[in-house]
Amino acid sequence: MNTSYRTHTCGELRPSHIGQTVTLCGWVQKDRDLGYILFLDLRDRYGITQVSIKSDEQAELYEKVAKFGREFVISVTGKVVERESKNNKIPTGHIEIRPDEITVLNPAKLPPFLIEDETDGGEELRMEYRYLDIRRPKVARSLMIRAKMMQAVREYLTGQEFLEVETPYLIKSTPEGARDFVVPSRLHHGTFYALPQSPQILKQLLMVAGVDRYFQIVKCFRDEDFRGDRQPEFTQVDCEMSFVSQDDVLSTFEGMTKHVFRQVAGVELPDFQRMTYKHAIETYGSDKPDLRFDAKFVELNEQMKGTDFGVFNNVIDGNGLIVGIVAKGCASYSRKQTDKLIKWVKDPQIGGTGLVFVKYNEDGTVKSSVDKFYDEAHLRRIGEHAGAEPGDLLLIVADKLKGKARKVLGQLRLHMARQEGWIDESKWSVFWVVDFPLFEEDEETGSLTFAHHPFCMPRPEDLEYLYSDDPNDRKRVTAQSYDMVMNGNEIVSGSIRVHDRKVQDKIFEILGLTDEDKEAKFGFMLRAFEYGAPPHGGCAFGFDRWAMLLAGEKTIRDVIPFPKTAGGRDLMMDAPAGVPLDALGELGIQLLEE
Ligand code: ASP
Numbered sequence: 208m209n210t211s212y213r214t215h216t217c218g219e220l221r222p223s224h225i226g227q228t229v230t231l232c233g234w235v236q237k238d239r240d241l242g243y244i245l246f247l248d249l250r251d252r253y254g255i256t257q258v259s260i261k262s263d264e265q266a267e268l269y270e271k272v273a274k275f276g277r278e279f280v281i282s283v284t285g286k287v288v289e290r291e292s293k294n295n296k297i298p299t300g301h302i303e304i305r306p307d308e309i310t311v312l313n314p315a316k317l318p319p320f321l322i323e324d325e326t327d328g329g330e331e332l333r334m335e336y337r338y339l340d341i342r343r344p345k346v347a348r349s350l351m352i353r354a355k356m357m358q359a360v361r362e363y364l365t366g367q368e369f370l371e372v373e374t375p376y377l378i379k380s381t382p383e384g385a386r387d388f389v390v391p392s393r394l395h396h397g398t399f400y401a402l403p404q405s406p407q408i409l410k411q412l413l414m415v416a417g418v419d420r421y422f423q424i425v426k427c428f429r430d431e432d433f434r435g436d437r438q439p440e441f442t443q444v445d446c447e448m449s450f451v452s453q454d455d456v457l458s459t460f461e462g463m464t465k466h467v468f469r470q471v472a473g474v475e476l477p478d479f480q481r482m483t484y485k486h487a488i489e490t491y492g493s494d495k496p497d498l499r500f501d502a503k504f505v506e507l508n509e510q511m512k513g514t515d516f517g518v519f520n521n522v523i524d525g526n527g528l529i530v531g532i533v534a535k536g537c538a539s540y541s542r543k544q545t546d547k548l549i550k551w552v553k554d555p556q557i558g559g560t561g562l563v564f565v566k567y568n569e570d571g572t573v574k575s576s577v578d579k580f581y582d583e584a585h586l587r588r589i590g591e592h593a594g595a596e597p598g599d600l601l602l603i604v605a606d607k608l609k610g611k612a613r614k615v616l617g618q619l620r621l622h623m624a625r626q627e628g629w630i631d632e633s634k635w636s637v638f639w640v641v642d643f644p645l646f647e648e649d650e651e652t653g654s655l656t657f658a659h660h661p662f663c664m665p666r667p668e669d670l671e672y673l674y675s676d677d678p679n680d681r682k683r684v685t686a687q688s689y690d691m692v693m694n695g696n697e698i699v700s701g702s703i704r705v706h707d708r709k710v711q712d713k714i715f716e717i718l719g720l721t722d723e724d725k726e727a728k729f730g731f732m733l734r735a736f737e738y739g740a741p742p743h744g745g746c747a748f749g750f751d752r753w754a755m756l757l758a759g760e761k762t763i764r765d766v767i768p769f770p771k772t773a774g775g776r777d778l779m780m781d782a783p784a785g786v787p788l789d790a791l792g793e794l795g796i797q798l799l800e801e
Contacts (some may be wrong), residue, residue, distance in 0.1 A: 218254025396795030447745030492617020497695030537600035701746020
């Protein structure tokens with residue numbers, strides 16, 4: 208770190224340096240002027256070092272420094288001494304600098320918010336001045352974690368013969384189920400490049416090309432409406448391997464994940480469980496369940512039979528589902544609390560039709576919202592079946608559509624966990640979900656779309672359903688595809704790919720692509736597959752979300768150097784922005800009147 212400006216960084220000095228004369232450079236985080244002594248905190252990316260100046264010993268320097276504003280860039284030369292009152296919270300807290308000389312390298316305007324971990328700046332302001340926000344130690348730390356992760360990823364993959372290959376950003380649409388960002392061509396009016404939603408097709412072509420093992424830490428672009436914590440451009444660790452089975456891919460990337468956790472967080476992850484998609488949905492109502500807490504689903508159709516309760520009887524007769532979870536220790540919920548839960552479930556965003564609850568009170572009594580229809584003995588039997596103990600609350604939802612009942616309860620399970628603090632934040636839950644369906648039915652149109660993307664290979668035993676004349680059989684096709692779930696987030700998604708042109712053709716046909724569509728969209732890929740495509744498979748890691756988890760942050764914006772707002776705006780650069788009319792003219796583009 209020794210440069211012509213400095214001998215050490217602000218995070219480096221320890222008691223072993225006492226007596227040395229050093230020069231540090233950095234920003235004035237704050238000063239405390241006690242009249243007889245002035246303390247100044249000097250900050251750089253590496254840490255904070257205290258500088259102290261006594262007014263009686265160094266009157267001139269004292270006067271000068273007292274006039275410094277926050278965030279002035281200065282250089283300090285002086286002696287390292289032992290601190291009188293030590294600060295055990297920071298690594299440099301046992302020493303300080305007694306300066307001989309302080310030089311202002313650049314003064315600074317007063318920043319619009321406090322550049323400290325606890326800041327008074329709202330998110331929009333911080334994004335507008337992101338370069339100041341990144342000076343906050345917490346943000347700088349996140350970027351360092353991110354960099355360390357990239358390094359560990361490269362270390363592991365290159366150690367396993369993966370070749371880092373760059374693929375282009377100006378390409379043709381690749382289907383990951385989102386809308387493309389398009390870039391107009393100046394040289395070929397009326398035509399557009401698409402920015403990659405992922406390098407999916409290109410990495411598969413690299414396998415045809417014999418690259419054998421590929422990876423890339425790569426930007427992907429998806430023009431989606433705002434849904435949750437997403438960014439229009441994000442980073443993937445994109446990987447592909449030839450001559451592999453699903454097991455080979457899973458064990459390779461389980462190894463990589465463990466390596467990164469070890470290197471970056473010092474965490475030893477146990478071997479990853481493999482859970483089927485079906486089990487995840489039926490037990491947790493989600494294909495990315497958070498397993499840091501239990502609250503498994505209990506199906507209750509049988510137990511709820513035999514009364515006059517029309518709502519449940521209709522669901523049972525309609526082959527729907529009644530399903531519940533036990534909320535440990537929540538029998539003491541007040542009327543107000545249960546009403547609030549019912550309202551939450553009925554919110555259109557959640558989509559529930561209602562919520563039934565049964566309280567198994569500490570004193571042994573049982574009370575429910577359906578006391579009119581179920582006597583105490585009946586409710587007790589249900590509680591026994593569900594594993595409810597005195598003090599517990601059983602929450603039950605029902606729907607004629609099984610999938611909907613599970614989805615609503617899955618969301619309620621998470622909501623309760625957050626509300627009741629069931630999640631042990633010190634735990635990691637990392638595992639694989641396998642055996643996803645190849646197709647999903649569009650609830651509105653009844654048509655089939657791909658569940659992940661159209662290049663996933665069906666399980667060999669399901670190929671017959673692909674070619675069956677009964678369209679319902681297609682819904683039975685299970686793909687050799689998998690996700691890795693980390694603390695309830697989908698971090699990895701991947702599959703063994705179709706390498707046989709005939710199978711790929713069939714999948715496109717089922718998805719409703721005409722021969723012309725196929726040729727226009729994927730002709731180049733299908734042709735490549737006729738020139739010796741090896742069996743291959745791979746996956747991609749959502750790098751930002753993984754970094755968010757390892758940095759202990761709540762949104763991916765916190766770990767992206769220059770993120771966009773929820774509405775896709777860059778507040779610092781003020782993008783997207785208009786372009787001059789003549790630039791549009793060169794592109795052959797005319798804007799419509801709004
Ligand atoms: N390209 C896929 C995605 O971005 C991942 C994969 O199948 O490798 O979701």
